[in-house]
Amino acid sequence: MFTYNFRIFDRFDRPAISLAIFCDHNREWRSSNYSYNYPNTRLIFEFGSIKLLDYENRFHKLENSDNPFATVVMAHLKTQQTRSSP
Secondary structure, three states: OHHHHHHHHHHHOOOOOOEEEEOOOOOOOOOOEEEEEEOOEEEEEEOEEEEHHHHHHHHHHHHOOOOHHHHHHHHHHHHHHOOOOO
């Protein structure tokens, strides 16, 4: 994500917004940065993030939404809920 963000800035001379959408099933793991440290050099790249699991308790709201992405989120959530039951 850092590479894409920097390349957009370098090519178009404009900042880009970076957002990670996590689709995993681990409720505990979240990330919001990329960093490295070398002698005399340090980089911390912070980005926004959401986790689709956070929308489980909003399923009814997703069902009533006109946003096409709501359907994608619902499909993903159902897939996660039934992953051990083909």
